[in-house]
Amino acid sequence: MDKPIEKPYAHASNPCRQCMPLGASWAFKGIESCMPVLHGSQGCATYIRRYMISHFREPIDIASSSFDETTVIFGGEANLEKAVLNVHRQYHPRVIGIGTTCLSETIGDDVDRFIIRIRDKYPELPPLIPVSTPSYQGTQEEGFLRTVQGTVKTLAGQYQLTEEAIPQSDGPLLNLFMPMITPADIRWLKEVLSRMKIKGTLLPDYSDTLDGGMWSEFHPMPPGGTALEQIIAMDRADGSLELGSDYPAEWRPGYYLQKRFGVPNARCGLPVGIDSTDHFLSILSEITGQEIPGACEQARSRLIDAYGDAHKYLFGKKVVLFGDTSTVEALYRFASEVGLDPVLCFTGSPSGILEKTLEKLPLPEASANPPLIKENFDFGDAEALIEELQPDLLIGNSKGYKISRKMDIPLLRVGFPIHDRFGASRQRMLGYEGTASLLDRVVNEVMERKQSKSTVGYTYI
Ligand code: SF4
Incomplete structure (x- = not known):
């Protein structure tokens, strides 16, 4: 840095x-x-x-x-x-x-x-x-x-469970820990585990509590969430998998379970992009001994095809990425895969993890120089740098809107908070399908920009 x-x-x-x-x-x-x-x-x-x-x-x-x-x-x-x-x-x-x-x-x-x-x-x-x-x-x-x-x-392991409350499964029992992702992405993780016949305890699971349906009767608290008994039983799992950046031990539940109860633990970055999703699925398969479902192969193949189609729109476009550490890391890996040039990556977190992580990654193919990486950073400081760098696109949360408006640079809303767009809970980014959805949004943002700035009024772009 x-x-x-x-x-x-x-x-x-x-x-x-x-x-x-x-x-x-x-x-x-x-x-x-x-x-x-x-x-x-x-x-x-x-x-x-x-x-x-x-x-x-x-x-x-x-x-x-x-x-x-x-x-x-x-x-x-x-x-x-x-x-x-x-x-x-x-x-x-x-x-x-x-x-x-x-x-x-x-x-x-x-x-x-x-x-x-x-x-x-x-x-x-x-x-x-x-x-x-x-x-x-x-x-x-x-x-x-x-x-x-x-x-x-x-x-975990601190309360007695009745026989009926102890999780039973023919398949492997897995603890899955995630950083702040969308409810829709949590639902995708649950679907993958179900397809692979893995009994997973996801913590925290706010896929219903923060994105629920209509109720026919009043509930003082929204239904859903990880059950108390499942958390108590986490010490009995066959393994844990932590998603997200390489956080320090004192923030990592899987690390604690391994140290305290001997539950084997693995970690991988958020599965955004082809490499990261491949890695996630292979770790999942390795820990649990279950096969990767065939449907994943088809989704992967469609995503590769979409990468090819998107290349002419995205290659060499300069992007600024900002938000939480795990989100920025995942966006950086994705940007590198699709030919974007991340010129500035920043987070408000003072942890030092973003710098440590991104510096180890290879330089994106479209980048002539390594990106500027900033931590404990605010939008006041970012504004001066962005003015200098003249990026084509900002990808991050709604807080970047002031800069986007002032400098007339499009902002694709990803992460938290999203206060000025609709459907934040339903945004997808994880897995091959989630990456395809993110890719579509990025390409459309670039296309819309080109179209709106054109004096010709192209209908084919
Ligand atoms: S709302 Fe303000 S005062 Fe309260 S915990 Fe957060 S930063 Fe601190």
Whole structure:
């Protein structure tokens, strides 16, 4: 990575990140009958609800321990106890997830200790999962990952299961962990496992809770999500597979299960593009001993054909990629395969993972120079670079719209948040079919641009 830009100011200007408890709330929403409680002021829960609602277009409930001035001075234990009891009384959840916020972390609340005391006083409460998510330490991506690992640590192998609750299967049992992907992509992963006759526990599974259908009766919490018993039984699986970037051990649930219970663990990047999807399917087959379904071969062949058709539109087009680490890494691999030239890749995450990962990858065929890779980066800094680089296309979340509008560069919405387009939950990117869908969107964006800027008015492009 280049030297950090010397800023004439100390703030982030239109940051390329949201906050850690947002990721925690998102992950908790993928557990069946789980209510997130954010330990801090009400504004944190309100902001996060607003962001998630406008992206997923679903009702989102997130409780808060509702700090006030006295809580900040005397600590938030009494508020947390009250919040947990209220949620238990009103929603009857099977799990309560507790994420900290900047404020509770700054005053030094010992939430783990609070929970031990609350549990002693009220043994009838369901499992409480504490996660430390101070937003000044990372982004929503880190909050999401820490929450998944925290959930596994709190539940896997820690509770007794009845005989009926223990997962039974003729096929292999697999734990599958994903970073923040769309509900539609989760459904595709489930379909692949089902075709390969693998009994998978996907965590978190928000494919229904954040993208559900119409209800004929009221549910206090949306149906769906990974069942509590499945998470408790994760220590009995034949293996785990973690999707996403090469995150550090303290964010990785599969790593924890391997170390604590000896469950074999593997990792691969998000299966976007031909190479990455090939790799994902071969790892899946290797871990479980199951064959790759024939339908995958047909979808792969169609995608190769589409790559060929798209080449004349895309080769050498300069793109800027931004968003969460795993998403940017996956987009970079995809861009390299289809002949795009990624000139700038950036994320708001300060983790250092994006730089470490992309630097190891070969230079894309269409690139004369390695891309600029920026971490802990905001759109204020990105604007100056983009003006210099003059890319043909931006690929990332809706937060790039200001730059897109100001510089008249098209923006293809991918990732989170997507507030100014419809159908974010149904976007596909994973697997051969998902990649084809992403490819179609990229090519159409390029074509539309060419057509709208042409004085001739081409009808064939
Ligand atoms: S105060 Fe911190 S935790 Fe709360 S919304 Fe802002 S960044 Fe997120």
